[in-house]
Amino acid sequence: MSIRFDGRVAIVTGAGNGLGRCHAISLAERGAKVVVNDLGGARDGSGGSSDAAKAVVAEIEAAGGEAIANGANVADMEQVQAMVDEAREKWGRVDILVNNAGVLRDKSFSKVEIDDFDFVLDVHLMGSVNCSKAVWPLMREQGYGRIAMTTSSSGMYGNFGQTNYGAAKMGVIGLMNTLVLEGAKYGIKVNALSPCAATRMTEDIIPENLLGLLTPESVTPALLFIVSDDAPNRTIITAGAGTFARTIVYETGGKWLPEEDQTPEKIAENWAEISDAASQMEYTSGNDQTQNMLTKAATGLGIKL
Ligand SMILES: NC(=O)c1ccc[n+]([C@@H]2O[C@H](COP(=O)([O-])OP(=O)(O)OC[C@H]3O[C@@H](n4cnc5c(N)ncnc54)[C@H](O)[C@@H]3O)[C@@H](O)[C@H]2O)c1
Numbered sequence: 001m002s003i004r005f006d007g008r009v010a011i012v013t014g015a016g017n018g019l020g021r022c023h024a025i026s027l028a029e030r031g032a033k034v035v036v037n038d039l040g041g042a043r044d045g046s047g048g049s050s051d052a053a054k055a056v057v058a059e060i061e062a063a064g065g066e067a068i069a070n071g072a073n074v075a076d077m078e079q080v081q082a083m084v085d086e087a088r089e090k091w092g093r094v095d096i097l098v099n100n101a102g103v104l105r106d107k108s109f110s111k112v113e114i115d116d117f118d119f120v121l122d123v124h125l126m127g128s129v130n131c132s133k134a135v136w137p138l139m140r141e142q143g144y145g146r147i148a149m150t151t152s153s154s155g156m157y158g159n160f161g162q163t164n165y166g167a168a169k170m171g172v173i174g175l176m177n178t179l180v181l182e183g184a185k186y187g188i189k190v191n192a193l194s195p196c197a198a199t200r201m202t203e204d205i206i207p208e209n210l211l212g213l214l215t216p217e218s219v220t221p222a223l224l225f226i227v228s229d230d231a232p233n234r235t236i237i238t239a240g241a242g243t244f245a246r247t248i249v250y251e252t253g254g255k256w257l258p259e260e261d262q263t264p265e266k267i268a269e270n271w272a273e274i275s276d277a278a279s280q281m282e283y284t285s286g287n288d289q290t291q292n293m294l295t296k297a298a299t300g301l302g303i304k305l
Pocket residue numbers: 013014015016017018019020037038039040041042043045052072073074075099100101102103123127150151152153194195196197198199200201202
């Protein structure tokens with residue numbers, strides 16, 4: 001089975017460098033027409049020029065593909081809307097959105113400024129919100145859409161000095177979870193990529209002798225999979241150095257306590273059973289959790305369901 005994107009139009013944000021560049025080139029190689037978006041700033045978001053995006057477009061065209069460069073700042077809704085309008089005018093549709101653009105402003109929580117928080121959240125979280133919001137009506141109209149968020153192990157597990165980045169990267173998972181529910185009847189699937197690659201974003205974090213293994217090319221196949229026609233839905237795929245895995249949020253089934261036992265002391269006493277992973281479940285909406293609570297309470301109280 002060959003995964004192709006012929007006839008599909010894709011927007012890849014932050015595609016002037018690193019992972020985004022590799023995603024854009026690979027989508028184009030497999031037939032997609034690609035909007036190569038990049039603000040072209042430095043790693044901390046300062047500066048800006050569309051040279052990087054233009055260079056990627058030139059590469060795609062030289063290989064026989066179709067692409068346009070776009071310099072929108074994903075944190076600016078007006079610029080994002082104009083980018084989506086341009087894609088629609090040129091190619092009539094937008095099938096795939098890859099929310100990849102990112103910046104870092106790492107500092108320990110005691111030193112990080114609120115401005116550093118606002119800035120990082122604006123690019124990663126609001127950038128993903130803006131781009132998803134701008135393509136959403138079009139994808140609904142088409143009855144087809146694939147959106148990829150870019151999350152991070154820093155969000156899911158934490159990383160020293162990255163409270164702002166980690167919060168933003170978990171934020172896009174929250175965005176994904178509800179978009180999945182709202183997009184289901186319109187053929188829209190939303191997934192997330194959790195990459196690990198040696199790019200300018202990680203150059204001073206990973207030991208030099210291992211950097212060579214962490215190529216963007218070893219990550220991009222996971223991105224292609226989650227934006228393909230037969231993509232899964234609501235899936236977080238991790239990719240790095242050729243290892244692909246799935247991240248899943250589970251919740252234990254828990255233990256119901258009768259009213260007289262609904263105390264912090266009884267919770268402490270029952271903690272092993274409450275947190276027993278043997279009963280864990282993967283929920284696909286917030287309502288699943290409520291159902292579990294009410295089912296357990298009704299069973300405990302002898303109420304017929
Ligand atoms: N490299 C990794 O190991 C790693 C790990 C986890 C998550 N990520 C995520 O993957 C994505 C790509 O990271 P990368 O390592 O390729 O970084 P990178 O710095 O090489 O590329 C990010 C690109 O985003 C662009 N950009 C920044 N702000 C923008 C804005 N406001 N509007 C449009 N473009 C903007 C930059 O100009 C840059 O070209 C990011 O979301 C990052 O957080 C990377």
